[in-house]
Amino acid sequence: MRVVITGILLGCVLGLSSCSSDLSAQTTTHWPISQLDYIGQTVVAHNRVFEHTIVGGLSSIDYDKQHQQWVMISDDRSEESRARAYVGKMTISAHQVSPMKFTQVITLKGKLEKPYPNLPEYLLHHQQVVPDLESLRIDPQTHLLRYTSEGDRKLGLNPFIRDANWQGEYIDSLALPAAILKSPQHGFRDNLALEGSSFSDNGRYYFTSMEAPLIQDGPVPSLTQGAFGRVLKYDRAGVLLAEYVYPIDKLPAKPGLGRHADNGVSEMLAIDDTHFLMLERSGIQNAAGQYHDYIRIYQADATGATNVRGEDKLVAGHFQPMRKRLLLNFESLHLPHIDNIEGISFGPRLPDGSRTLVVISDNNFNASEVTQILAFKVVMAD
Numbered sequence: 001m002r003v004v005i006t007g008i009l010l011g012c013v014l015g016l017s018s019c020s021s022d023l024s025a026q027t028t029t030h031w032p033i034s035q036l037d038y039i040g041q042t043v044v045a046h047n048r049v050f051e052h053t054i055v056g057g058l059s060s061i062d063y064d065k066q067h068q069q070w071v072m073i074s075d076d077r078s079e080e081s082r083a084r085a086y087v088g089k090m091t092i093s094a095h096q097v098s099p100m101k102f103t104q105v106i107t108l109k110g111k112l113e114k115p116y117p118n119l120p121e122y123l124l125h126h127q128q129v130v131p132d133l134e135s136l137r138i139d140p141q142t143h144l145l146r147y148t149s150e151g152d153r154k155l156g157l158n159p160f161i162r163d164a165n166w167q168g169e170y171i172d173s174l175a176l177p178a179a180i181l182k183s184p185q186h187g188f189r190d191n192l193a194l195e196g197s198s199f200s201d202n203g204r205y206y207f208t209s210m211e212a213p214l215i216q217d218g219p220v221p222s223l224t225q226g227a228f229g230r231v232l233k234y235d236r237a238g239v240l241l242a243e244y245v246y247p248i249d250k251l252p253a254k255p256g257l258g259r260h261a262d263n264g265v266s267e268m269l270a271i272d273d274t275h276f277l278m279l280e281r282s283g284i285q286n287a288a289g290q291y292h293d294y295i296r297i298y299q300a301d302a303t304g305a306t307n308v309r310g311e312d313k314l315v316a317g318h319f320q321p322m323r324k325r326l327l328l329n330f331e332s333l334h335l336p337h338i339d340n341i342e343g344i345s346f347g348p349r350l351p352d353g354s355r356t357l358v359v360i361s362d363n364n365f366n367a368s369e370v371t372q373i374l375a376f377k378v379v380m381a382d
Helices: 007-014 119-125
Strands: 033-044 058-064 069-074 084-089 101-107 133-138 145-149 160-164 170-174 194-199 206-210 227-234 240-248 261-270 275-285 291-301 323-329 341-346 356-361 371-380
Touching: 033 323, 058 356, 069 133, 145 194, 160 194, 194 275, 206 261, 227 261, 240 261, 261 341, 275 341, 291 341
Parallel strands: 058 133, 058 341, 133 194, 194 261
Antiparallel strands: 033 371, 058 069, 069 084, 084 101, 133 145, 145 160, 160 170, 194 206, 206 227, 227 240, 261 275, 275 291, 291 323, 341 356, 356 371
16 A cells, blocks of 8 residues: 655655655654763774775774674775775773774675676676675674675666675675665666665574665755655565655755765664664765865654655655654864764674674775774664
C-alpha cells in the first residue's frame, strides 16, 4: 500500500518550506541517543607509509570488538597502492585518543583471486573491475568483512557489495536491485552510489545507503531543496527485504561563482534494527577554490517508512520517508579544522560503561587535507 506524505512534511523534506530538521514533528518517536560529547582527536601523518603502501583515502572505519582493533578501507582505486584495508590499534579514554598504530594491510582481491587492477591494467586486459571502495563492516556473526564499491558509469561498471576474509580473498556478493544498475538515464550517479553500510548490532540485518539520489529519483541537493536517497535492507541470506527513502538536506552554504558544491550521505551506522546514525557530508568550494566541509550526524528512524522495494522510480507524494533528527552539527564543536569525514563506528566502552563513537576523514591523498579521527562519548536517552 502506498502512503501519501503530507504537503507540509514533503515541503520540509525537499527544503521547500520553513521547518526544522526534525521530521518527527508530526509523529512521536523515541530517539535512542540524546547527545555526543567530544573527547578528542588524532591525526595520521600525510603520506604515511606502512608495509610499502601509502596510508590515505580512508573512507570507513569499524571496530573489531573480538580483537580490540580497528579496520579501515581506502578508496584508492589501485593507483597509489593496491585496493586495500588497514587494521590498527587505537585506545580511547574519557579525555583523549591515542595515535592510530597500524598493524596490518589487507590487500583485497576480486573474483579471479587477484588484487583489483588499476585503470590502465583494466583497459589493457578487461579483467575484474576497477574498484571504488567506500564502506567496510565486520559481520558480527561470521567475523568476515563486507565492503561496497561505487562503480564507474564511464567504464560501465556497476556498484557492488562483496564479502571477504581477513586475507582479502573474495567469498561472495550480494545482488543489487535493478533500479541501481546502470542504463541510459537510469541508475546510480558516478561517485554517488554505495557510500554507507552497517550491520545491525546482532548481525541479523545488513543495510547500505546511496550517497545521493538515483538518476531517475530526482536531482541532487541544491540551495533550495534537498533530495531523496535510498537505504537497502538485507537479511542474513542476502535477500533484499526493503528499500527505504532517506531525506538528504539541501546545501548548507552557497559556493563561489562557478565552483563545486555537494551534499550526501557519506556513511551510516545502525543503532538497532530500525534506528540509524546518518552521516551527511557537504563540500562547498569558495570563490578561491578552497573547500569547507559541513558535517552533520542525524538520527534516523525507519519505523513507519514506506518500503519502496521494487519501485524503479520514486514519485514524490507516494511514500513516507524515514524520519530524521539532528544529533550533532560539527560546526558547534568550534574545532580549528574539520575535514572530509566519511566513516563512523561505535568503539570500545569507557570505564563508566558508556559507548564511544568514532569518525574518520578521507584525505583524498591531498596534502591540503588531513586524515583525522575524532572520538565522542555516546550519551543514551533515558
